[in-house]
Amino acid sequence: MAAACARSLGQIGRHALLTQRSNTGNFAALAPRISRQGGVKTYGTGGTGFRSKLINVAPLRGEGRTLGCAFLLGGGIGLYQAIKFTFQRHFAEQKTDAPETEPKLTLYQYKTCPFCSKVRAFLDYSGLPYQIVEVNPVMRQEIKWSKYRKVPILMVDDTVQLNDSSVIISSLKTFLVGKEKTIAEILICYPEMKSTNDSGKEVIEYNNKYWLMLSECQADQLYPEKESRKEEMKWREWVDDWLVHLISPNVYRTPNESLASFDYIVREGKFGTFEGFFAKYMGAVAMFLISKRLKRRHNLQDDVRQDLYKAVNDWVSAIGKTRKFMGGEKPNLADLAVYGVLRVMEGLQSFDDMMENTKVKYWYRRMERAVQQHTGQNGH
Template structure:
């Protein structure tokens, strides 16, 4: 996947830099302008291209090989997803969409979330799954600290056996993994006011399986359920609809981001420029991640298009998905009515990572999402008390 690809690209980039012939001080200056970019890199187009080709031959095409082996997009900027086939298999095997058992009563009174609990979010800023969690926390006015993870070395999460982001640490002792589990568990905590986080997490069992490549992957049972009784839920009649669209976000919407933001070489370069600026990269890690990563992900985006059976013009799939969402919202302000529900927050969190890119501008101009999106911006901003 793209995160693994960036790690390989950046690590091998260091090896290239260590060679005298590839040191930036030896390269003639040539500034490549970028649309909407705040950073450019000085290099000779011909010289850099020749050296990149030589490097690819010397390393056996490891950069692009990595891209094709790991395949898919980490969404917009370094996200990892479980494939649809695995999700369907696990859903059939575990029957996670059946109503889950509720937590037992009589637990110790929980502290008020956001005052007694200290939350630390380990993230990639441009990851749509991390964005989903931030939107939830911001909307509910829950203070939290963010730790930007270097996608190459990942030293910030070396203590964790779970090697993906987001990871949310509660009081430095309880670890929550997977964006949908994090959101469901915290929403359960907010609504129940009497259940402790460790007991809540027991309702989201970790399940391990192997994908078609033989690689072990992790999923979580019941992850779209908020563990309270129906009579406690504010939207009794629309609870299943909320779950349906939250799942749709993870199973479909996120898979449209990479093919659209890496659609052309120019869009891929602008996307990686944004990723490098907003992410935590070393100087030379960022240099190789930006240029080699953009080239690799442009090629990978075509494979993603075929994998997910997208149209030749992937914008049309993005437009249709967004308009399908707006049709589900209907004439209401939000799917949740006068206030956003968890599906509103998830859709907004994923779409928000494209802001500033051509795909986002095209989406706003060619779909019915603009008014809903602006309302979401306002309510999330008004509730935002994050640190």
């Protein structure tokens, strides 16, 4: 449109020059509605939609050339301003459309910790960039600044500390869906509760940690099916209360499996040379014995593989044959939690046995692709 206006102005200017050369003697041929006595006269929109006012125009001989030059100059200035405005609007739109800056995230973790793996699965699926600080599981110097001495810990912009894997995931998901409140404001909705367990040890729990703090409209968009929100919460809690407790008894089931597991832990974890040697052999023996105690605590069968197989098959049955994921066409938070916990066994005998003796394989491979491809980043 700007270019068309400039061309119209240029044509009028050229016409004015030609009119002068044709000895019209006055400006009446160019603008017949302009008064010969001068003064103010407005002439209406014609085919080009052009409207202007000529003020005190005297139809003196020889001024046609000057007026034509004025039209040409005005057309050039108009074209410049139009181009300038177009570029300014273009850059403004680019700035408006640019994605908001994501918070800076730093995850303090053990790589082989199932709770840490849950958080990484969520972050990767959501396409959120984050830094990892691998914590030495013996000295834990990397988190000595924190009163909370467990992992995972997620720091947001180096100022806000999130503890507990489910609180971390619920807080971040709430933020990504709404972005109406800061993560610090959202975190207030998950208060700490201190209590004493059966052993007399103080433990910290968090209220509402499986609940997303969404408006009714946001909840309807995220959970279009009537019962999908309750289903997601139920299975997220199941992961923390049951599935995660099957991992250690299975990966440390026999002395050989325990040694293989600690070999993997030492390779992937943050250990010094001597410390790694000590951890591999002494840790393997210790965890083999601890796994027996965990088996009794959680009332597992003598063959703990059977509990793992049943749990995984229960999960697959809950998804059903018509859904790719529990979330439908894409994973929900329960899918990500189960996947995050199970994948810590990859490379170990327990993982191979699970894939061979249960129905989880196809779901697991779909989850693997979804997380690796960050398919949740465009639809938080």
